[in-house]
Amino acid sequence: xxxxxxxxxxxxxxxxxxxxxxxxxxxxxxxxxxxxxxxxxxxxxxxxxxxxxxxxxxxxxxxxxxxxxxxxxxxxxxxxxxxxxxxxxxxxxxxxxxxxxxxxxxxxxxxxxxxxxxxxxxxxxxxxxxxxxxxxxxxxxxxxxxxxxxxxxxxxxxxxxxxxxxxxxxxxxxxxxxxxxxxxxxxxxxxxxxxxxxxxxxxxxxxxxxxxxxxxxxxxxxxxxxxxxxxxxxxxxxxxxxxxxxxxxxxxxxxxxxxxxxxxxxxxxxxxxxxxxxxxxxxxxxxxxxxxxxxxxxxxxxxxxxxxxxxxxxxxxxxxxxxxxxxxxxxxxxxxxxxxxxxxxxxxxx
Numbered sequence: 523x524x525x526x527x528x529x530x531x532x533x534x535x536x537x538x539x540x541x542x543x544x545x546x547x548x549x550x551x552x553x554x555x556x557x558x559x560x561x562x563x564x565x566x567x568x569x570x571x572x573x574x575x576x577x578x579x580x581x582x583x584x585x586x587x588x589x590x591x592x593x594x595x596x597x598x599x600x601x602x603x604x605x606x607x608x609x610x611x612x613x614x615x616x617x618x619x620x621x622x623x624x625x626x627x628x629x630x631x632x633x634x635x636x637x638x639x640x641x642x643x644x645x646x647x648x649x650x651x652x653x654x655x656x657x658x659x660x661x662x663x664x665x666x667x668x669x670x671x672x673x674x675x676x677x678x679x680x681x682x683x684x685x686x687x688x689x690x691x692x693x694x695x696x697x698x699x700x701x702x703x704x705x706x707x708x709x710x711x712x713x714x715x716x717x718x719x720x721x722x723x724x725x726x727x728x729x730x731x732x733x734x735x736x737x738x739x740x741x742x743x744x745x746x747x748x749x750x751x752x753x754x755x756x757x758x759x760x761x762x763x764x765x766x767x768x769x770x771x772x773x774x775x776x777x778x779x780x781x782x783x784x785x786x787x788x789x790x791x792x793x794x795x796x797x798x799x800x801x802x803x804x805x806x807x808x809x810x811x812x813x814x815x816x817x818x819x820x821x822x823x824x825x826x827x828x829x830x831x832x833x834x835x836x837x838x839x840x841x842x843x844x845x846x847x848x849x850x851x852x853x854x855x856x857x858x859x860x861x862x863x864x865x866x867x868x869x870x871x872x
Contacts, residue, residue, distance in 0.1 A: 532558045534828070535605070537585060538837070538844070539575045539869030546842070548865040551575045551587055551599070551607070561833040561846035563862035569607055572597050577824075578871035581625045584649040585871075588620040588632055596623060596632050596641075600649040610650035615641040616657045622677045622724075626687060627702055629655070631678045633689060638673025640689050642706050655706025662694025665719045666740055669693065676739075677724045682731035686711060686752040692721045692739060699752040714754035716745060724777055728806030729784045735800075735809065737762070737778040737789055744778065744789060744800070746809055757807075762789050762798045764814050777825045779834075786854035790822040790836060797825060797836060797847070799854050815856045818845040823868045837867035844870060 538552030550570040556563045575587035575597070583601040588594070594615040599607035617634025620641070624631050630651060632641045642656040664670030674693035681688065687708065689698045695716045700708040716722050721740025727749070728734070734754060736745040742762050747754045762775050773793035780787045780802065787800040787809060796814040803810055819838025826835050827849070834847040834856060844867050847856040 534558050534872065536563065536835075537578045537580065537871040538864055538867050539578045539587065539824075539871065540864070540866045541576060541590070541868065542573050543591070544866055546865060551578065551585075552864060552867075553607070556828075556833075556846070558828070558830065560859065561828070561835070561848065562860045563844060563846065567606070569599065569609065571609060572599075575869075577622045577869050579623055579625060580871055586623055586625065586630050588615075588623050590619050590621055590635075592618050592636070594618055594620040594632070594634050596620060596630060596643065596651065598630075598645075598650045610648060613643050613651045613654065616654055617641055624678045624680055624687070626680045626684070629702060629706055631687060631702070633675035633678045635674050635676060638675050638691060638693060640675055640678055640700075640708065642702070642708060644706055656708050658700070658708050658710075660689070660691050660694055660696070660698060662691065662696055664693060664695040664721065666721065669721060669740060670695065670719070676722070679725060679727075681749065681752070682727050682729065688725065688754070690722050690725055690736070692723055695720050695722065697722060697725065697736065697754050699754065701752065711752035712754070714747065714756060716756060717759065720745070723775065726778045726780045726787065728780055728802060729782060730806050733806040735778050735780065735787055737775040739774050739776065742773045742775055742791070744775065744809065746807065748807070760809060760811065762791055762811070762814075763794055764811065767794060767814070776823050779825060779827050781827065781851070781854070782831050783851075788825060788827070788834060790817070790825045792821045792823060792839075795820055795822060797822065797834070797856060799856060801854060812854060815847070818858045818861060819843045824870055826870045826872055828872055835870040835872075837864075837870045839866055839868050842866060
C-alpha cells in the first residue's frame with residue numbers, strides 16, 4: 523500500500539425500499555453500498571420512476587420490486603455493466619398493495635396484501651416480466667376486526683428444497699402452501715392454521731428445512747412449526763418480548779431471519795423497537811429468547827443478515843434510518859455500529 527493512501531475496502535451493493543407516495547419518502551428505489559467489514563452504508567443514487575418499492579429482491583444482475591399501491595404492479599430492473607439498475611418493464615399484479623415477492627423457478631410471485639392474493643409472472647430472457655400466468659385468492663378471516671376482516675397475503679417464500687411456495691396470510695391466520703408448475707400455475711398443497719388473532723406476517727426456515735419460524739404481527743408471538751413436503755404443522759409459540767416489557771406502545775413483530783448455521787434467529791419488534799435474539803435449539807425444533815436489543819431507531823420493519831452472517835441491517839421506518847449491527851457469531855449477540863439516514867426505509871435488500 524502506498525504510504526498516505528488508505529487501503530480500499532471491499533463493498534457490496536444494497537437496495538433500499540421506501541414509500542414514494544408518503545410525505546418525506548424516497549424518490550424511487552434507493553441505491554447504496556456497504557463496507558463488508560464494518561457494515562457502514564453510503565448512498566450511491568436512486569432509480570426514479572419506481573413507485574412505492576416497499577419490498578425488493580435480487581437475483582444475480584436482476585432486481586425486482588413490488589409497487590405497493592391500490593392498482594398493484596411489480597417492476598423488473600437489470601443491472602448493467604456500470605452497476606446501475608435500469609427499469610426493464612412493469613406488470614400488473616392483478617391485486618391491491620403488493621408488499622412482498624420472491625423469485626422461483628423462472629417466475630416472480632407477489633403477495634397482494636389488500637386483496638389477499640398471490641400473483642405469478644414469468645421472467646423473460648432479458649430479466650423483464652411476461653404477462654401474469656396465475657392469480658390465486660385466499661379465503662379466511664380472524665378475530666381482529668380492524669386487521670382480519672378478510673385475507674391479507676403478507677409474504678411469499680420458497681422452502682429450502684425449492685419445491686414449495688408458502689404464502690403467509692395475516693388476515694386469515696394461515697399459511698397456504700403451493701406447488702408452482704412449469705406453466706406458471708399454482709396448485710394448493712396444504713393450509714396451516716395459526717392460533718386465532720396471531721396475524722402471521724413473515725416466516726423463515728431453519729436451514730435443516732425441517733422447521734420454520736412464523737412471526738405473528740398481532741400478538742407479539744413467534745410460532746415454531748415443523749415442516750415436511752409442503753406441510754407446516756404449528757408446534758409451539760413463544761413471546762417476542764422479554765418478561766416485564768411494557769405493553770404500550772403496542773408491539774408489532776415484522777421480519778424474522780435465521781443465521782446460516784441455524785444456531786440463532788432474529789426478529790424485529792416494532793413498538794418495542796428492538797431486535798429479539800433467539801437461540802435455535804434441539805436441531806431447530808425449539809427457540810429460546812436470549813435478549814431484545816434496542817434497534818437504535820423507531821419501528822424496525824425489515825431486518826437482513828448479510829451473506830457473511832457477521833452483519834445485520836435494520837430498516838427503521840419511523841426514524842428515517844438504517845442501523846447496522848455487528849453479529850457475534852459465537853453468542854448471537856448484536857452490537858450497534860453505525861446509523862445511516864434514509865427516507866422512510868422499509869426494506870434492505872442485499
